[in-house]
Amino acid sequence: MEKKNIPVITQTNNEEGAWTGIDVSVVGKYAEKYGHPPRDPYINTDQGDLLLFVFTAAGVIGGFVIGFNVRKIFYEKE
Amino acid sequence: MSRTVTVFAIIFFLLFISSENAVYAMHITEGILPPKWVITWFAVAMPFVGIGIYHIKRKKRQMPVYLPLVGTLGAAVFVFSCFPIPVIALNGMATSHPCGTGMSAVLLGPFVSVLVAAIALLIQALFLAHGGLTTLGGNIFSMGILGSFSGYFAFKIAQRCRLSLFWCGFLAGMVSDLFTYLGTSIELGLLVIGKGGSFIKATAEIFGVFMMTSQGVLCIVEGIVVGFILVFVYKRKPGILLHLGLIKDDTKPVQV
Numbered sequence: 001m002e003k004k005n006i007p008v009i010t011q012t013n014n015e016e017g018a019w020t021g022i023d024v025s026v027v028g029k030y031a032e033k034y035g036h037p038p039r040d041p042y043i044n045t046d047q048g049d050l051l052l053f054v055f056t057a058a059g060v061i062g063g064f065v066i067g068f069n070v071r072k073i074f075y076e077k078e
Numbered sequence: 079m080s081r082t083v084t085v086f087a088i089i090f091f092l093l094f095i096s097s098e099n100a101v102y103a104m105h106i107t108e109g110i111l112p113p114k115w116v117i118t119w120f121a122v123a124m125p126f127v128g129i130g131i132y133h134i135k136r137k138k139r140q141m142p143v144y145l146p147l148v149g150t151l152g153a154a155v156f157v158f159s160c161f162p163i164p165v166i167a168l169n170g171m172a173t174s175h176p177c178g179t180g181m182s183a184v185l186l187g188p189f190v191s192v193l194v195a196a197i198a199l200l201i202q203a204l205f206l207a208h209g210g211l212t213t214l215g216g217n218i219f220s221m222g223i224l225g226s227f228s229g230y231f232a233f234k235i236a237q238r239c240r241l242s243l244f245w246c247g248f249l250a251g252m253v254s255d256l257f258t259y260l261g262t263s264i265e266l267g268l269l270v271i272g273k274g275g276s277f278i279k280a281t282a283e284i285f286g287v288f289m290m291t292s293q294g295v296l297c298i299v300e301g302i303v304v305g306f307i308l309v310f311v312y313k314r315k316p317g318i319l320l321h322l323g324l325i326k327d328d329t330k331p332v333q334v
Contacts, residue, residue: 026288058160070150
């Protein structure tokens, strides 16, 4: 039986599972299709809970930056 | 009141950032772009970043509140661009992120917005395994340059059409999001050149998939957020918008 060429449009997410980021389901898939697959970053923090740690740390720092500046701009008297 | 806002901002940030899935979103990952495109996109992006530095130096002398505004919006762009929002769209369940450059372009100007996006993308590439160092130029082009300038011009055109402040912000946010993903589609579409594929067909196909997967919905969400932020700034401190040239007279009521 001849294999049908299924367009990528119908394959996204179904293969990767629910809530997959579009970096994997779209960018990564097309990059592989065009012969340039993604590779690991130079500083790979995507190892176990390390990524969770750096995202949380970035969140805390970013939250303080936003909070401090919002207070300075909108709530402190000139 | 100010303490409440600060605490809320931190909790909001933590809730959405603390996810392992955050590593996967729109950014072009390390290794995807071949060397010639790595160099090209860096060459395109760097002049914009340089002009952004010049604009910050000039504007901080004119407006004392400008630097805190850059800090706030820089952190906001960083958060927006690595914060995965679950979306149920035509093509199933996916997560993707907004860009925030439409908002920063309107409030800081497009060149400073490119600089802010470049710094956010660099931090993400270095520490969050998000994007990449070799693809930094490409990501600055799509999210920084295309996102900022399209959002800025959308805002200006909407103002010319005498739309209310909310709708001007809405269009800036929505258009910048769409153009960011169009930029990513162009960068991926260019990879087919020399391999017998059609650049236009590939770009259109990738952009279509982005729209159906998540961005069709997410660009509307981003537009609403930017609209509300502009209305908040206007209600809380209209003088900022006046200094930035976004409104002409803060004594006359602006249609929000």
